Amino acid sequence: MILTRYFLKELLTSTFVITGILMLIVVSARLVVHLNKAVAGIIPPEAVYYTILYNSPGFLQLILPLGFYISILLVYGRMYSENEMTVLHATGFGPKQVFRITMAPVGVMMLLIGFLSLWLAPTAADKLDKYYQVQQQESEFSFITPGRFNAIGGSGQKVSYAQTLSADRKEMQNVFMADGDTIILAQSGRQYVDPQTGSRYLELSNGRRLTGEPGKQTLETLEFSGYSVKIAEESSVAKKARNEAASTYQLINSKKRQDKARLHYRIGLFLLVPIIVLIAFPLSHVKPRQGRYGKMLPAIVVYMVYYTMLITARKWMEQGQTPLWMGLWWLHAIFIMLGCLLMYWPTLRLKVGRNRASKQAKAGAKHA
Numbered sequence: 001m002i003l004t005r006y007f008l009k010e011l012l013t014s015t016f017v018i019t020g021i022l023m024l025i026v027v028s029a030r031l032v033v034h035l036n037k038a039v040a041g042i043i044p045p046e047a048v049y050y051t052i053l054y055n056s057p058g059f060l061q062l063i064l065p066l067g068f069y070i071s072i073l074l075v076y077g078r079m080y081s082e083n084e085m086t087v088l089h090a091t092g093f094g095p096k097q098v099f100r101i102t103m104a105p106v107g108v109m110m111l112l113i114g115f116l117s118l119w120l121a122p123t124a125a126d127k128l129d130k131y132y133q134v135q136q137q138e139s140e141f142s143f144i145t146p147g148r149f150n151a152i153g154g155s156g157q158k159v160s161y162a163q164t165l166s167a168d169r170k171e172m173q174n175v176f177m178a179d180g181d182t183i184i185l186a187q188s189g190r191q192y193v194d195p196q197t198g199s200r201y202l203e204l205s206n207g208r209r210l211t212g213e214p215g216k217q218t219l220e221t222l223e224f225s226g227y228s229v230k231i232a233e234e235s236s237v238a239k240k241a242r243n244e245a246a247s248t249y250q251l252i253n254s255k256k257r258q259d260k261a262r263l264h265y266r267i268g269l270f271l272l273v274p275i276i277v278l279i280a281f282p283l284s285h286v287k288p289r290q291g292r293y294g295k296m297l298p299a300i301v302v303y304m305v306y307y308t309m310l311i312t313a314r315k316w317m318e319q320g321q322t323p324l325w326m327g328l329w330w331l332h333a334i335f336i337m338l339g340c341l342l343m344y345w346p347t348l349r350l351k352v353g354r355n356r357a358s359k360q361a362k363a364g365a366k367h368a
Contacts, residue, residue, distance in 0.1 A: 007101045009067075015105075016072075019060075019067030026059050027052060047132070054128035058244065061116035061269055064213060066303065068109055070275045072102065073299050076284035080246060081294075083283075099281055109273045117269040118248045125244035134191050146172075158229070160202075162189070177229065183210040184229065201228045208219065261317035264328040268310050271332055278305065278339025306335050356367045 010134045032053055038045045074096075079085045089095070146165045158179045162172035177184040186207025193200055211221040243262075246254075251263040279302055286294035313331045317321045324332075 002103050003088070004104075007075075007098070008105060009069055011102070011105060013073050015064075015068045018070050019064050022063045023056075023059060026063060027056070030055065030059075037138070045125060050128065050131050052123040055062075056132070057116050057121040057124045061113055061121050062307075064109070064113055064116070065269070065272045065276060068105075068273065069280050069299075069303055070279065072280040073284045073296055076281070077286050077296070078292065080284070080286045099354050102277060102281060103274075106274050106277055113273060114270040117266045118291060122244060122266075126247070129242045129245040131346060160189075160323075162308035175207070177204075179229065181212060184208070184227070186227070199228055199230055203228050218273075257320060258318045260324055260327075261314050264317065265310065265314045268314075268328050268332065272306075274312075275332060275335050275339060276306070277335065279303075279306075282342040283347070302338075 006274075031048070034048045034051050035042050035077065038048050076085070085098070090096070094283070100154070111225065146162050149161050158177065160172070160178075161176040163174035165172055171188065172189045175186045177186075177189075177191040184207060186203060186204035189202050189204045191202055193202060204224075207223075207227065208229065209222040209311055210219045246262065248263065248266060251259045253267075254260070280299060283299040283302070284293045309331055310328065313322065315327050317324070317327065
């Protein structure tokens with residue numbers, strides 16, 4: 001019981017410290033990116049805080065397994081390099097007992113990451129998507145000055161003029177708009193966001209559209225009671241939030257290939273934990289002269305290959321390059337086999353060495 005508490009304390013403390021450090025690094029890096037987007041006018045300044053807040057569960061679901069993986073390598077690597085494991089093995093506390101203790105927090109980690117990937121991260125992404133929709137509806141008209149020409153949409157190709165603007169700054173009256181060779185005159189205009197695509201449109205009411213080419217005196221005239229003009233596409237930040245906003249229940253009931261791939265990816269993050277333990281446990285075994293970081297680099301490379309392949313396999317599934325029935329199970333099976341191979345490799349190598357020595361002994365006896 002004392003040894004169990006000791007192992008669990010070391011593993012969990014190291015996990016949360018490493019996770020906290022990695023989380024701080026990732027959040028700081030993303031904060032710089034979003035601040036640059038706010039300065040460039042891609043997203044409103046006040047959206048930086050909400051973007052980081054609602055993206056944090058998504059960051060944590062990726063960082064927590066890595067933190068647990070690195071903690072196993074560091075804690076057990078230190079114990080091997082300082083001969084603590086050698087003493088424990090000599091007293092009968094062998095690798096099997098250590099592995100059982102290591103698997104104890106796996107269930108907790110799986111529940112936590114499952115909670116993050118299957119519920120909390122999609123819920124946060126949905127809130128971020130709704131927040132961006134509200135911001136997109138309000139931000140464009142907040143910069144419009146009545147009685148002046150204003151560039152809209154961020155590209156500078158569309159120019160609008162409104163004689164007056166409503167008190168809530170959401171509706172323009174007596175609108176003039178120029179877009180290349182097209183001129184639009186309307187009594188009123190109101191912005192809205194397409195819930196399907198996230199693109200912003202200006203919905204004009206009761207007006208005329210004049211279209212002509214330079215050098216020609218004739219203009220094509222079209223009268224309308226309602227006319228929509230696309231102002232801007234959805235930003236990459238908002239698009240990412242929209243893609244991740246679907247709930248797990250919606251993904252389960254969906255027939256779309258993209259949704260099935262997204263569901264398998266979320267389940268994959270959940271299954272990642274026991275598989276990386278199979279890989280980390282044998283890689284944490286280092287010789288005293290190697291030091292605690294002896295196998296850290298190859299172990300990190302294996303993890304990065306696993307996670308990169310998880311993203312790549314998701315894209316293959318979305319694009320139809322792998323069948324739906326196969327999902328991402330084949331990738332998890334490959335790394336389960338890799339983990340089992342690493343776990344039993346010392347035993348297999350010892351058996352092969354014994355068989356070889358036995359054959360050489362028999363051959364020597366015959367020659368004698």
